[in-house]
Amino acid sequence: MRTRRQVLLPLALAPVAGWAVWSSGSAEPTHPFSRFHLPLGDATALWRDLAQVRLNGPISGPEFPARVAGLEGKTVALCGFMIPLAEGAAHSRFILAANPVGCAACENPGPATMLHVHVRNPVRETREPVVVTGTLRIKPNEGLFYRLERAELRDA
Template identity: 35%
Template sequence: MLKRIILILLVFSSSMAFSQNGENTWNTLSKVEIEKRFDETLNFEVDYPTFSEEVKKLNGKTIELKGWMIPLEELQGETYFVLSSLPFANCFFCGGAGPETVAEVFSKGKYRFTEKRITVRGKLEINAEDPMKLMYILHDAEIVD
């Protein structure tokens, strides 16, 4: 039983992303409070984040995130995709996870969709104002080993 618990913990922890200095980046990005507010323009409630100081310190910095591409057919093979910290079935769009578990990725080059977990490096932009974008955006990103 103990071996099974250790194996589950190892699998779970290996699915999280780490920055270049070994910090668990998705864990840091989860330090955000979400407030639902009615948006007059969109005519429905929208999630608005309030970022922790730890998250604010990452704004504009180059970070690495490990995760899975969201299989949006119209985005495959382009320079834009969404990265989820969780496999597709559990991601924000499809499961019970929150908006802090996904990031928009604008890459330097074109990448084909893959079902494998990838590591993406890019410059982080935090977004607290535009409800038409995700709250985490990576610019000039590239997939790294």
């Protein structure tokens, strides 16, 4: 049988837990639970293709769909979220992710939903979505499946 303390203690702690979440800046997701954070559009549709890469095991490399493989060396535009690789106000290299870090409604990020970006001119860090245009490279030797070279930020 449960004691009065066992019943009331969780009820008393619930407001404290809610306050901790609120004070940390976390909010309820503003979109339904889905694989991608941003709505489907011209600058986000490519993420759906890039995420279709297949891994056949630890020994073999990734297999890219023909549509993605055909983009090697082509200029593409992607909208995503900046993840800086170092401290500082401006960055010339960063990770562009399909989903923001810490979104409770999005799938966990993986190497197929991130790309290493090398921009021509350093850009300021932001938590807002950014549109980046550059030359897509597939299977660079940097740990991720994709790299965007000679990239530039566009207006979202």
